[in-house]
Amino acid sequence: MNTQSRPLHVTVSPTTRQSLANLQRVFYAARGFDRISRVYLQDARRGYLRWGADGKVRQLDELNPHLSHEETTPAVNGMRIGAPVERLDLATVTKVSQAISGEIVLRKLIDTLMRTAIEQAGAERGLLILLHAGEPRIEAEATTVTDALLVKVNEQPVTPIALPESVLHFVLRVRENVILEDAAAEPSFAKDPYILERKARSILCLPLITQGKLIGVLYLENNLAPGTFSAGRSSVLKMLASQAATALENSRLYGEVQQREAKIRRLLDANLIGIFISRGTGEIIEANQAFLGMVGYDREDLLAGRVNSLDLTPPEWLESTLDARTEAKRTGAVQQFEKEYIRKDGSRVPVLIGLAVFDERHDQGVGFVLDLTERRRAEAEARESERRYRETLIGLAHANRITTMGQLAASIAHEVNQPIAAISSNAGAGLHWLGAQPPNLEEVGQTFGLIIRDSMRAGNVIRRIRALMNKAPMQTELLAIDEVILEVLALVRVELAKHDVWVQTRLPEALPLVRADRVQVRQVILNLITNAIEAMSEINEGDRELLISARTDDSNYVLITFRDTGPGLDPNSADRVFEAFYTTKSDGMGMGLAICHSIIEAHGGRMWAGANHPRGAVFQFSIPIAQEGVDRSQ
Incomplete structure (x- = not known):
């Protein structure tokens, strides 16, 4: 079966375009003239590899088979840095790609990644190291035991006994894959405590980069023999690392979304307060049981679209509610305010509500509702209790006044008797002056004045007593x-x-x-x-x-x-x-x-x-x- 590859369209800068043109001239010059040294062909092939022109590399290899057998990036003292991607077997690429992209749950993805990496590399042991707030931590470890492959997903700190830290920090710094064919013989890393103690041989360390962001490192080792990680294997693993970085980032984002959704769901299901999500038209598309119970509707009414926040609002509250919704759309949220809802049975429930919108178009919003029925009942009971307290106080005060007046009975009697006795005496004197011949009208007039004064005095005493004995609010x-x-x-x-x-x-x-x-x-x-x-x-x-x-x-x-x-x-x-x-x-x-x-x-x-x-x-x-x-x- 013939397969056709689709052309790859790449946008390149003018500088890159000029470099590719120069490489093209070198390539045709090398083909056309035998006098040009094979060095030109090698330079051309390296240049195409550097620019990612894999089609041209394959064309060169087909015309000059000897070039593909030469190492494109030669090892220096047994160490290769930034080894290029060679031609990969299509079946292997497909298998690896499907294995990695088929998982979205982080734990399963890590397990699949580690198993695939160990199998493709022929490694004895592997570590997945991810960055947490910029600090590397071991996320998973894979080891081969006899014929079994064990993957342990357990976050732990990076330590000198887990891997060669010098290799890890080098890869984190340069962001290039590193292959050590014989680590113990490599001068740059031979003094690393891990390599010295374990007599480490073959080591492969790949950076995990997605969208230019370094998220971690994949570390593999095989201490049975040097040079285990060949260029072909490293090419598959480099492709695996690139795809794994994207999959891990997607899985992390997916996990964060799941966590947020779980928190929101727990908040909804907790029923501590009423929560609903509504559209701009007022239609409530989601609500927890606390809110539905508050307004007297059930979930069947909600699914049927019969619960609308505007329809639940009494006419006298509609204007303030619309103003609050407008404010929420303008600012993203609105301060809590009190209102009422009309229940399904026609009764009303007082509530305290807060609104917020949570999408860019402000087409949907969330409401947090607190039932104020109990608070209103408590306020009414407090007012009634205050009223009864006042009545009791008035009664006790009245009883106290009566008791006090009983204690002052003698004083009161004296206060009343004095003006009464004076009135009686003055009345007798008045009669005497009237009986005189002739009557002494001047004395009679003065006596009547004294009688009036004493009667007013007695009246004032009685009025003060009556006022003091009064029982009224x-x-x-x-x-x-x-x-x-x-x-x-x-x-x-x-x-x-x-x-x-x-x-x-x-x-x-x-x-x-x-x-x-x-x-x-x-x-x-x-x-x-x-x-x-x-x-x-x-x-x-x-x-x-x-x-x-x-x-x-x-x-x-x-x-x-x-x-x-x-x-x-x-x-x-x-x-x-x-x-x-x-x-x-x-x-x-x-x-x-x-x-x-x-x-x-x-x-x-x-x-x-x-x-x-x-x-x-x-x-x-x-x-x-x-x-x-x-x-x-x-």
């Missing part, structure tokens, strides 16, 4: 703290006198207003004053003094301080006085200070306690200044 207003302090002091005046407590106040005239609930602030001040009265009633020596002061601090807060001269706080438990149900009183509930602390925190302030000097305790609380009432002097 917090209603804030612009409030003057100093006025509230004076109101509470008027309510407990009898208790202060009863326990011989002297009160001193330091309240600036231009104290800024605060925004607070009047009833709750009254309760806090009342609790702190009554606690001070009770604490100082236990001491028998020294003055009982209560200093109440107010001022602004550097943080735009109004600071109120209560200093008493009682027994003070236990240093070991001072930090617990605001805990619920903690009390040092034998009949106390431990709720008063805890409620006061919660009230102040609800107003955006804070409350704390400490020691007074030289004795007693200090209780303080702060409330933010209202921006609309900073300066009362204006």
Whole structure:
């Protein structure tokens, strides 16, 4: 069967073209004139080999058979570097090519490569060395044991006991194949530790180069005899090395793609978050179960093309979604944003979504979706818990106020009885002045004025008590703290006198207003004053003094301080006085200070306690200044 070879079209530079023309002239001159020495023919053949003109080399060999028997690249001291490719047997080339190109899985490819190299070279042992981040590492080792060929794929470092490092580094540097016919006799490498110890004979080392990039080295050796690796074998192996380099690089890239796909698949299958891949039209072409479960669809709906991200989007979210998609196409990704999806059953699911595109034409993108249902439910439960907490606080505060008012019952009765008794007395006096002959109308008028004053005084006392006993949600207003302090002091005046407590106040005239609930602030001040009265009633020596002061601090807060001269706080438990149900009183509930602390925190302030000097305790609380009432002097 006749075979025809297709012409090889090669683009060459002008310099190369001129060199080939010169070689052509040398060739025809050598053919036409017997007087031209055979040296010209040899020079021509070498030149054609150097330029890769294999057809011309074959033509020369057919016309001058003696040339093919001469070594084209003679050995120098038993070493050949960069030996050219000779004519190869077509069957051998086909077999080798199919063996290497037929594998894409890296481990199988390496096994096939090593077996083919050992068989074609007639080597005893072989190493595949690949570069990792520029450093050579042994990827596989093949050895012949009796009639068996063993290939071990196991990455390990390059060491002097594995191969002659001088040969390896030489090939890595010059990027040319090296054949040592008798390594032990080669001066350049004879002193290598490996060659000295193993008495190495035949060595063949081939660089693996693809697209101008060196990726590794194929090392072969046979220590049975020198000159094992002939030119014919080295030619097959050189072709094998070239094809192996390409196959190894392709296999590496294929492995990286498989690893990336496996990572993406694991991410999809993990179902930690919803993930989908969609086209520019919104059609979702791939999604994990987490996303499908989120929107209520199944895989059959996905395969049938019934899941579209735009169709899942409610009308009120469509514009912002389209804007996000446009931004993702423009920049490659978009920051996460919240939206809703319409589930298959018509219900809605709140989600947090991020988008990114991952192809050059931006025709496809990936979405990462987090279901916010549980977070929204938790937020609702937190709001409900906060509401119940406020209601409980109001109830406890109301109970505390009732308890406090019970303790102040005598003081309240005195406050009410005084104006009532004055009204009764003034009414009797008024009747007396009316019964006089003639009636003393001037005295009657003055008496009626006193009755009105006392009735208003009694009414104010009752109103303050009713306001303090009120149970209602917090209603804030612009409030003057100093006025509230004076109101509470008027309510407990009898208790202060009863326990011989002297009160001193330091309240600036231009104290800024605060925004607070009047009833709750009254309760806090009342609790702190009554606690001070009770604490100082236990001491028998020294003055009982209560200093109440107010001022602004550097943080735009109004600071109120209560200093008493009682027994003070236990240093070991001072930090617990605001805990619920903690009390040092034998009949106390431990709720008063805890409620006061919660009230102040609800107003955006804070409350704390400490020691007074030289004795007693200090209780303080702060409330933010209202921006609309900073300066009362204006």
